[in-house]
Amino acid sequence: MTTRTFAATSVLTLLTLRRDRLRLAIWFAALVALPLVTVASFESLYPTQASLEDYARTAGASPAAIALGGPGHGLHTLGGVVVFEIGGFAAIGIALCNVFLVGRNTRAEEELGRVELLRSAVVGRHAPVTATLLVAAAFDVAVGGSIAVALGAQGLPWTGSTTFGAALAAIGIVFAAITAFAAQVADHARGAQALAGGVFGAAYLARAAGDIGDGTLSWFSPVGWAQATRPFGEQRWWPLLLVGALAAACAVGALILESHRDLGEGMLAHRRGPARAATGLTTPTGLAWRLQRSGITGWAVGVLTAGAAMGAAAEQTGGLLADNPDLLAALGGSAAEDLTDVFFRMTALLLALAISGYLVAAVLRARTEEQAGRVEPLLAGAMSRRRWTAAQLTVPGAASVALLAIGSAGAGAGYAVAAGDIAQLPRILGAGMVYLPAVWVFGGLTTALFGAAPRSAPVAWGALAAAATASLLGPAFRLPGWVVDISPFEHAPELPGGEVTLLAPVVMLLLALTLAAAGTAGFAGRDLATS
Amino acid sequence: MQGTSGATAVEVAGLIKEFGRFRALDGLDLAVEPGEVHGFLGPNGAGKSTTIRVLLGLLRADGGRIRLFGGDPWHDAVALHRRLAYVPGDVALWPNLTGGEAVDVLAAVRGGLDGRRRSALLERFELDPTKKTRTYSKGNRQKVALVAALASDAELLILDEPTSGLDPLMEAVFQECVAEITAEGRTVLLSSHLLAEVEALCDRVSIIRAGRTVQTGTLDDLRHLTHTTVDARTRAPATAIGDLPGVHNVTTGMPGGVTSTTGTDATATTTHESPGTDAGHHVRFDVDGDHLDAAMRTLAGFGITALTSSPPSLEELFLRHYGNHDDSNHDDGNHDDSAHGTRTGEPADRGPAVDTPAADAPTIGTAPESTYR
Structure with a gap:
């Protein structure tokens, strides 16, 4: 050299x-x-030395929090808490x-x-x-x-x-x-x-x-x-x-x-592959699945691991929350509730947020494929734009259902192993699945942007980030209710523990489908991006 | 295989396409008859690929009449696409699929392919179908699209610079394949820059520039419409030839055969001197097709001892049309005839405009300071 x-x-x-x-x-x-915003918010959350000591004793000892953020050091100081949290x-x-x-x-x-x-x-x-x-x-x-x-x-x-x-x-x-x-x-x-x-x-x-x-x-x-x-x-x-x-x-x-x-x-070395396409590959949905399956598999492993870890940690966390009313309030719960339920709701919300991220990225792939010129030869064949778009949505749409199920079932299984209580599994599964309409709203939004304003399609990320901030940090930052309510996740039934209402999920589902249909129509009516 | 029932395969009249304020196609005309191989030519950025994408319903026209098999390419895209196969100039493939899988996917969206023809084509194009397409060179990616299109039974093949990246051997294979397809009575629209390819394959050509058609017809037509280069020896000096209408770029030589021409015209054939010591006077000029007769009669009056005439080469034809790269595209009409002959030996700027379909189309003769050379 x-x-x-x-x-x-x-x-x-x-x-x-x-x-x-x-x-x-x-x-x-x-x-x-x-870190900039966290310091300010934690200063108000833990204003006294006593509250910091409380934090060190409760959250600082939680295996889930340690698994996520590392071993706590100097947790009796604000700096230690900030480092532990973020x-x-x-x-x-x-x-x-x-x-x-x-x-x-x-x-x-x-x-x-x-x-x-x-x-x-x-x-x-x-x-x-x-x-x-x-x-x-x-x-x-x-x-x-x-x-x-x-x-x-x-x-x-x-x-x-x-x-x-x-x-x-x-x-x-x-x-x-x-x-x-x-x-x-x-x-x-x-x-x-x-x-x-x-x-x-x-x-x-x-x-x-x-x-x-x-x-x-x-x-x-x-x-x-x-x-x-x-x-x-x-x-x-x-x-x-x-x-x-x-x-x-x-x-x-x-x-x-x-x-x-x-x-x-x-x-x-480069690996070789089959000389002929399997019959499944020659349909638009089959092709979309083939192109996305490795990513979906990775996501499945990820949400399963994360879900199981959080489920396993839930039992201890229930007790932890009882000792730390500030943290409980920050998670949007109250002492009157079953604290394990509060933690499960949080788990389901986190899974739903992550899977929304998957969905936005997966739908944006349609734009990537278009820009790369890989859609042109398909549309030059006897494939309508609506059929192609439908395939681009079917695969991530179905995958998002599967991922929600896998992640929340993983949480249920993790809890079942840790607490010896398999009966919670269907409740946790339900808690995850009720977020599906909210997740799909982001898929619909991304599709609508892709069809109508393809250049600004990544704006969908901004919408998801805003919703995530409102839902996750709204209680901790004490944001006004109407701000928090912008997030579709706030309108899912609060399970487990809360009541199941149909109106909000149905409205969100319709919104998601309408947005997806608008995006599909928009793509069918516009020029294809050409290099 | 001619299910077109005599209808024109492609019919485009006055096509307009704008991207924002940029007018990419400005009243373009194109007609492809069933069973013919139609060459589609023009300099880079002239609008060839845009036209093809409008024909494929990938871009929406802003004006004009476009018919594909008599149908509307935007609204009837799916039905029409069952009858055609398309090869883009730059083939993008799914990197984690093998070449063989990509061929099948591309063919499947059109309605399948002939398995035997597929394997024969893979062999002829020497393409390894088990390699991932991300390892393919540009030429190999091109082969994937070519195999998928050529193995289909499409009535119309739309080929947009299909052989870019292919080596000469593969280029020859491609030409064989197109010849076979033509023999079956199928139709081909071939956009190309390879003049040898066009000359070998095409029945008719359309030349476009800056979004407009400047010339269309058979290659013979185009040759006839343009000038012929005449190189002669005469007993008497033939200087008066330059006064005839339709004659340009006259150069005369000194006795003894030493010519004063500085021409760099690569297309001019060498003069075969007549045997004997008295070679006479050398003259060389270009003459428009419809003035050839008068020119030859006049020339005969000077006593011809040797004569060669060469038709314009395809290169020359294209250079005439491509020559002026002023992309403003509105240099129509102002023929500056005084410019003729001022730069002898420049093929790009000889002669007045030949007949063009659009009277105001940009033409040759407008820009002596051609970018050619």
Whole structure:
């Protein structure tokens, strides 16, 4: 590796920054906003030292919360609570951001042929990967630094704030390097992102299991190392050396592998497949299923695992809520209720939100397919636009039903194992399924945007984010009722425990179907996007 | 296979398509008769693919009359598409499907294909159907769409630069396949930049520019409508030839055969000198098809000792029509005849306009400073 193999790295760094400036700005805003708003809201939620002690004793000891956010350190301080509450989300956010950023700018660019064009010029072999890693590292340091400033400026101790920011930046950097490595190994771009994402999932699960158990497994996870810095607790910096060493090893390994592979090829060989299409593949729905099934399978595994974990944690959490009226209020429950029911409602809501995210992404795929030019040859055949759109909606629509069922059944099964009470399973299943109309509203909205205003179709994400904020944080932030009621999720029957009403679900179902029909008609009446 | 009952396969008149304020198609005309291979030609951005997408009901026309098998391509899309097969110029495929699966999917949405023809075509195009399409080169992706279309029994094949990315061997296979299809009486609309391909396959061609048809007809028609290059030796200097109507770009040579022409006209054939030492006076000029007779009579008066005449090549035809890349598209009419002959040897700007279907269509002769060369 001479300097020649890095030629033009600086130019490519600027190019990457220029190309990704909007994406990076949005990620930056989202990642920094999360701790920023949390500090303010928690200051009012836990105003006294006594309330913080309560929190440490209850939520801080909950296995579910520990599995999600990591072991609590310094929970008797506001900073410790903030890190415990949002550290997990922030880690997931910055890790995924880096996986996408690096995957997109390395193998995906290679697949599109743009790396070939660049490398034919005076551009070193390692320049594209190095430039991408430099951008990722700069972004991570900027996010970590801004979070540290955001926390410190709001009165939290500067040491803890800095440690937390550094830990998050370290997580970002190490997963950028891991993705760069995966990009050399996998046989195609999406495979590389899936591989890196899988490594992150495994690392997160390993530390979750370790944190609940005796902590050994956490030391096999870079996420666990970063959390071992214990911001606002017994601060220590040395675990970041481990993260840095792994990042450096992955980055160097990526460059070494890159010297030993051909452009466009991975270390793993391309797999072959059937020479003829199965009969199921030649129908529009069959094709849509084939293209989406691996994603749906991943989601199924995810909601099953998450549901089971939350179900298993529910028994302890019931008691936890009884001891912590603030938390109970934040979850929208009252002491008069069965507290396990309150927790199940929360579980069902979280599942419904996640599955709505799946549905929005799945329907937006129609737009991706259109823009990629893969719809044109189908519509040039004897397939009507309505039939094609119907297939694009049938698969995610059915998958969303299945995912809701799988996730809530998983929660029921998890509870059944932990509490020895199988009788709760159908109640939890019901609690999940009643969210279906609300979930479909977002599928309908996305379809309507795709048909009528395709350029603004990603606005559906904004609507879902707004609804999620209203439903999840409305009670905690004490938002006015009419604001919270904007969220379709607020209009699902409150199960288990509440009453089943038919009006709201039927209205939402009709709304969803109307929106979907409008989108289908809109697509049938507009020009196809052409390259 | 000719279920078109004599109706025109494609009939487009005055087609207009706008994207925002940009007028991509500006009164385009196109007619494809059943059983013919119709070449559809024009420079990049002229509107070929847009026209095809309107014909396929993928884009909605903003004006004009469009008929596909006598039906409306927007409203009757599905029924009409059962009768045609389409190959786009840039084939996008589902990366996680194999090539074989993609062929079947593309064929299935049209109503199936002939299994034996499918395997024969895969073999002829040397396509490995078990590889994932993400590993395919552009040429291989193109082959997938070609196999799916050629293995179908569609009456009409709409091919939009179908051989881009194919190597010359595969190009030859493609031409064989189209010839077979034509022999079965099927119809082909072929958009192409490969003039050899057009010359080998097409019965008629339409040339479009800036969203309008500037020329349509058989290749012979087009040749006849344009000029012929004449290269001759005469006993007496034939300078007066330049005064005749329809004669352009006259260059005369010195005795002894050393010509003063600086022409770079690659299409001019070499002059075969007559045996003997007295080679006479050399003259070379272009003459419009309908003035050829008068020109030859006049030339005969100077005593011809050697003569070659070359019809315009296809390249020359296209350069005449593509030549002026002023995309403003409204340079109609202002023929600057004084420009003729000022730049000898430039094929792109010789001669006045040939007959064009639209009187105000952009024509040659308007821009001596052609972008050709």
